[in-house]
Amino acid sequence: xxxxxxxxxIATFAVIFIILYKIFSARAGRDIYIRRIAGLNALDEAxxxxxxxxxxxxxxxxxxxxTDLATLAALGVLSHVARLGxxxxxxxxxxxxxxxxxxxxxxxxxxxxxxEGKPELFRSDDIRYLAAGxxxxxxxxxxxxxxxxxxxxxxxxxxxxxxxxxxxxGQHTGAxxxxxxxxxxxVPFFIxxxxxxxxCEELYSASAYLTREPTMLGSLIGQDLAKIVILxxxxxxxxxxxxxxxxxxxxxxxxxxxxx
Amino acid sequence: MWKKSLIAIVTFLGGVYFFLEFVVPATIPWxxxxxxxxxxxxxxxxxxxxxxxxxxxxxxxxxxMVRRVGxxxxxxxxxxxxxxxxxxxxxTPAGYSTTGIVMPESSPRWVKLGRVAASKTVGIExxxxxxxxxxxxxxxxVGLDKLNASSSASADWxxxxxxxxxxxxxxxxxxxxxxxxxxxxxxxxLSLWLVHSSNIRKRRTEWSLSVLFFAAxxxxxxxxxxxxxxxxxxxxxxKLSDIVMFxxxxxxxxxxxxxxxxxxxxxxxRSFKAKSREAVLxxxxxxxxxxxxxxxxxxxxxxxxWILYIVTTGxxxxxxFGLMLSGIAIGLRLWLSxxxxxxxxxxx
Numbered sequence: 001x002x003x004x005x006x007x008x009x010i011a012t013f014a015v016i017f018i019i020l021y022k023i024f025s026a027r028a029g030r031d032i033y034i035r036r037i038a039g040l041n042a043l044d045e046a047x048x049x050x051x052x053x054x055x056x057x058x059x060x061x062x063x064x065x066x067t068d069l070a071t072l073a074a075l076g077v078l079s080h081v082a083r084l085g086x087x088x089x090x091x092x093x094x095x096x097x098x099x100x101x102x103x104x105x106x107x108x109x110x111x112x113x114x115x116e117g118k119p120e121l122f123r124s125d126d127i128r129y130l131a132a133g134x135x136x137x138x139x140x141x142x143x144x145x146x147x148x149x150x151x152x153x154x155x156x157x158x159x160x161x162x163x164x165x166x167x168x169x170g171q172h173t174g175a176x177x178x179x180x181x182x183x184x185x186x187v188p189f190f191i192x193x194x195x196x197x198x199x200c201e202e203l204y205s206a207s208a209y210l211t212r213e214p215t216m217l218g219s220l221i222g223q224d225l226a227k228i229v230i231l232x233x234x235x236x237x238x239x240x241x242x243x244x245x246x247x248x249x250x251x252x253x254x255x256x257x258x259x260x
Numbered sequence: 261m262w263k264k265s266l267i268a269i270v271t272f273l274g275g276v277y278f279f280l281e282f283v284v285p286a287t288i289p290w291x292x293x294x295x296x297x298x299x300x301x302x303x304x305x306x307x308x309x310x311x312x313x314x315x316x317x318x319x320x321x322x323x324x325m326v327r328r329v330g331x332x333x334x335x336x337x338x339x340x341x342x343x344x345x346x347x348x349x350x351x352t353p354a355g356y357s358t359t360g361i362v363m364p365e366s367s368p369r370w371v372k373l374g375r376v377a378a379s380k381t382v383g384i385e386x387x388x389x390x391x392x393x394x395x396x397x398x399x400x401x402v403g404l405d406k407l408n409a410s411s412s413a414s415a416d417w418x419x420x421x422x423x424x425x426x427x428x429x430x431x432x433x434x435x436x437x438x439x440x441x442x443x444x445x446x447x448x449x450l451s452l453w454l455v456h457s458s459n460i461r462k463r464r465t466e467w468s469l470s471v472l473f474f475a476a477x478x479x480x481x482x483x484x485x486x487x488x489x490x491x492x493x494x495x496x497x498x499k500l501s502d503i504v505m506f507x508x509x510x511x512x513x514x515x516x517x518x519x520x521x522x523x524x525x526x527x528x529x530r531s532f533k534a535k536s537r538e539a540v541l542x543x544x545x546x547x548x549x550x551x552x553x554x555x556x557x558x559x560x561x562x563x564x565x566w567i568l569y570i571v572t573t574g575x576x577x578x579x580x581f582g583l584m585l586s587g588i589a590i591g592l593r594l595w596l597s598x599x600x601x602x603x604x605x606x607x608x
Contacts, residue, residue, distance in 0.1 A: 099448025
C-alpha cells in the first residue's frame with residue numbers, strides 16, 4: 001500500500017481541480033472543439049458495411065480484468081457499437097476471457113437493443129465466455145470469425161501478445177477491423193493488421209468522443225490542460241539539469257525526490 | 261432506477277475509500293517519530309535515534325560509497341541502492357571522505373548524511389504503526405521482529421506513529437473484489453453451458469465439438485483434484501493433472517504461440533509496403549533498427565540505438581503521461597457517475 005507524498009497529493013488535487021473545473025465550465029455551455037479521431041469515426045462505417053453484407057460483427061474487449069480502466073473504456077465503445085448495430089438491425093457477437101464481463105456486456109447490449117426499439121434482435125448466446133486464457137480466447141475467436149463469417153471486428157481494451165493472433169486472421173478474411181489499445185507495445189501489431197487503430201489514451205477518450213456530452217468533453221479539455229502543466233514542469237526540469245547539479249537537486253526536492 | 265443509484269453509491273463509496281487511503285498518510289504526521297532503530301526492540305518499546313544532518317554531498321561519476329553492514333563488514337554501495345538508515349562512507353573524487361547515516365531526503369544524485377543527535381523511546385501500543393523506509397517509494401509496514409537495529413552499522417529507518425486506520429481495511433475492501441470475482445466464474449461457466457448445451461440440443465454444425473467440450477470440462481474437474489499435490493505424490497489424480505497440464509495444455513499453448521511467427525511475417529510484409537509518407541518513415545526506422553542489430557557498421561548500430569532508446573523513449577513517455585492523465589479523468593468520471601455509455605446510461 002503506497003501512500004502519496006506531499007507533492008503527489010498536491011499534483012492529484014491540482015489535476016482533479018483542473019478536470020472538474022473544465023467539466024463544470026463545459027456544462028455551463030462553453031463551446032468545445034476536439035480533433036477528429038479517424039478510428040472512432042469509422043465505427044459507423046464498419047457497422048454499416050457488416051449490415052450491408054448481412055453478416056454479424058465481433059466485439060473483443062481485450063484480456064484485462066473489469067477493474068482495468070482500458071476494459072471500462074472498451075465497455076463505453078461497446079455500448080456505442082451495440083446501439084449502431086441495433087439501429088441498423090445487425091447482430092453483435094461479444095467474446096471474452098473474463099467471466100465477470102459476461103453479465104455486464106449482456107446488460108449493456110440488451111439495453112442498446114431495447115433503447116433502439118429492437119429487443120427481439122438481442123440474443124443472449126451472442127455474449128460468449130470462450131476461455132479463461134488469452135491464447136485459448138484467440139483460438140476461439142478465430143474459430144468464431146470463420147464459422148459466423150463476421151464482417152466487422154472491434155478490438156478495444158487491454159491486450160497482450162495475443163493481439164496479432166486475434167487480428168491477423170480477420171485481415172485474411174477481409175473483415176473491417178478497428179482496434180483501440182492501451183498497451184503501446186501492442187499498438188504496432190494493431191497498426192499492421194487493422195484498418196484503423198486508436199492509440200493509447202485515445203481509447204480512454206472514446207466515450208467522450210462518441211457521446212459528445214459536455215461533461216465528458218470538459219474532462220477531455222481538463223486533461224489536456226493538465227498535460228500543459230506537466231509539459232511546463234518537464235521544461236523546468238530540462239532547464240534545471242542544464243543549470244547544474246545544485247539547481248537540479250533543489251528541483252528534485254521540489255517535485256519529489258525518489259526517497260520522499 | 262434503483263439499480264443505477266445502487267451502482268453509483270457503491271462506486272462512490274469505494275472510490276472515496278481508495279482515494280483517502282492513498283492521500284491520507286498511514287500515520288498521523290504530528291504524532292509520528294522518524295529515525296533509525298538503535299537497539300533490538302522489545303514487545304513494548306522501540307528505541308529510535310533522532311538524526312541531525314551533518315553533510316550534504318553531491319554524487320558524481322567517481323564518487324564511491326561504502327556501506328557498513330550489521331556484522332561490521334564493509335560493502336560497496338551504488339547510489340540508487342542506498343536506503344535511509346544505511347551507515348555509509350562517501351568518498352568524493354577529490355579524496356574527501358565523510359561517514360554518516362543516509363537520511364530520507366537523499367537522492368541518487370545528492371546524499372544527505374547525519375548522525376544520531378538524541379534517542380527517543382516509543383511505547384508500542386495496538387494503535388501504533390511501524391513503517392520501514394525503502395530505497396524508493398513510500399515506507400512498508402513491518403512487525404517489530406523484522407526490524408534491523410544497530411547503533412554502529414546500517415539499520416532500518418522507521419516512521420513510528422499513531423495509525424490513521426484507513427490502511428487497515430485495505431485487504432477487507434480488496435476481498436470484496438475476490439468475492440465478486442468468484443461469483444463471476446459461475447456466470448462464465450453458465451454462459452459456456454448455455455451455448456454448448458444449445459448447440460447439442462439443436463444439432464448445430466460441429467455440435468460434436470460441444471460434446472467434447474463437456475467431456476473436457478469433466479476431465480479438467482477430475483484432474484483438478486490432483487493439482488497442487490506434492491511432486492512425489494503417487495495419487496492417480498496427480499498423474500492425471502500432470503498429463504492434462506504438461507502433456508496437453510502446455511504443448512497446445514506452445515502451438516498457438518508459434519502461430520505468431522507466421523502472423524508476424526505476414527503483418528510485417530504488409531507494413532513494409534511504402535504506401536504513404538508515414539509508412540516510408542516506419543519502414544526506414546524498422547530497417548535501421550533491424551540492420552543495427554547485425555553490427556554491420558558502427559554508425560548503423562548508433563542509429564539503431566538512437567531510434568530504440570532516444571526517439572522511442574520520448575514517444576513512450578509522452579504516451580505514459582497521456583495515459584496517466586486520461587486514467588485520472590476516466591476514474592473521476594466513473595467515481596462521480598459522470599461516465600455515460602456504459603454503466604450509467606439511461607435504464608430502459
